[in-house]
Amino acid sequence: xxxxxxxxxxxxxxxxxxxxxxxxxxxxxxxxxxxxxxxxxxxxxxxxxxxxxxxxxxxxxxxxxxxxxxxxxxxxxxxxxxxxxxxxxxxxxxxxxxxxxxxxxxxxxx
Amino acid sequence: xxxxxxxxxxxxxxxxxxxxxxxxxxxxxxxxxxxxxxxxxxxxxxxxxxxxxxxxxxxxxxxxxxxxxxxxxxxxxxxxxxxxxxxxxxxxxxxxxxxxxxxxxxxxxxxxx
Numbered sequence: 001x002x003x004x005x006x007x008x009x010x011x012x013x014x015x016x017x018x019x020x021x022x023x024x025x026x027x028x029x030x031x032x033x034x035x036x037x038x039x040x041x042x043x044x045x046x047x048x049x050x051x052x053x054x055x056x057x058x059x060x061x062x063x064x065x066x067x068x069x070x071x072x073x074x075x076x077x078x079x080x081x082x083x084x085x086x087x088x089x090x091x092x093x094x095x096x097x098x099x100x101x102x103x104x105x106x107x108x109x110x
Numbered sequence: 111x112x113x114x115x116x117x118x119x120x121x122x123x124x125x126x127x128x129x130x131x132x133x134x135x136x137x138x139x140x141x142x143x144x145x146x147x148x149x150x151x152x153x154x155x156x157x158x159x160x161x162x163x164x165x166x167x168x169x170x171x172x173x174x175x176x177x178x179x180x181x182x183x184x185x186x187x188x189x190x191x192x193x194x195x196x197x198x199x200x201x202x203x204x205x206x207x208x209x210x211x212x213x214x215x216x217x218x219x220x221x222x223x
Contacts, residue, residue, distance in 0.1 A: 004152070009150075043113070043114075043214045043215060043216050043217070044153070044201065044203075044214040045213075045214065046211050046212075086152050086153075088152070090209070095158060095165050095166055095208045096141060096143075096158070096205060096207070096208035096209050096210070096212065097143075097155050097158055097166055098143075098145075098153070098155065098212065099155075100152030100153050100154070101152050102150065102151055102152050103151075103152050
């Protein structure tokens with residue numbers, strides 16, 4: 001079964017500290033993975049997708065097929081990074097259906 | 111750019127009552143999704159439309175949930191009768207096509223008491 005696991009419900013760091021939000025997946029074949037973010041009182045929005053291999057707001061994520069992971073990283077956390085982060089993969093049916101993890105709340109303290 | 115519009119934003123109903131949610135996707139987006147997000151969980155797809163046809167409704171509880179997308183634009187999601195476990199945020203999303211970026215609405219928070 002295709003599944004996304006985010007083991008941490010809450011990650012709390014101080015401003016300027018490195019951040020790593022963990023994501024593991026279960027998928028047969030070549031997955032397409034995403035990170036979505038939801039800031040307070042805003043709608044869910046795409047942060048980055050592994051295919052584009054770009055850095056958004058200082059965040060990067062590398063797909064590790066051996067470890068079936070897609071961890072989100074940022075070297076220096078900012079207070080405005082505080083939000084809910086969801087890891088997701090596209091269902092193998094290629095319909096665009098997203099399978100989400102449970103989400104991790106990132107809290108960046110001043 | 112206008113985003114995905116949903117209404118109402120909040121709804122409180124008693125169990126066994128019926129409720130309907132409305133979604134207006136971004137203009138030109140052929141694909142429309144309804145997700146259910148229960149507190150503490152990630153969104154789960156209920157139904158996906160491509161224009162006015164259903165692509166995937168495998169996780170839609172069809173004994174009580176129904177959805178339509180007449181004319182391939184706006185969509186409504188209905189629950190009849192509601193159960194306590196239907197309390198959740200219902201998210202609508204749209205995209206140009208099945209494998210392009212999906213844009214989400216603000217969601218409708220349903221509380222069933």
